Amino acid sequence: MKFIWRLQVSEAQSGSLTTANATIDQLVRKFGQQQRVDMNALAVCIEKQDATAVNRSRREGDAMGVEATPTLFINGAKTDGAVPLEFILQMIDDALVAQGKTSPAREKAVVTTSPEASSKR
Secondary structure, eight states: OOOOOOOOOOHHHHHHHHHHHHHHHHHHHHHHHHTTOOHHHHHHHHHHOOOHHHHHHHHHHHHTTOOSSSEEEETTEEEESOOOHHHHHHHHHHHHHHTTOOOHHHHHHHHHTSHHHHHTO
């Protein structure tokens, strides 16, 4: 399963994002000092912050039509935005059933609702 994360940032938000990143970097340095880590190695890590993977993921999301976060693809079906967990679980169950499989949730439901399980409680 592959997840694609995309952060949409307007030009107006870009300055805020830069400030937020600088604040996070400062907090990481402070925490590093408290934990007595190699500050030179930490500085190299903070400065590197290679965005190659993030940019690749963003391009892939663009190509797939991702316009909002979160966006989920379940068995080829695209779902945008925040949706109830039960909706997502039902989509997964339906995808499994469509492939001739029983979902783990349905197997568990069958086991816990059997007469034997009820009489053992």
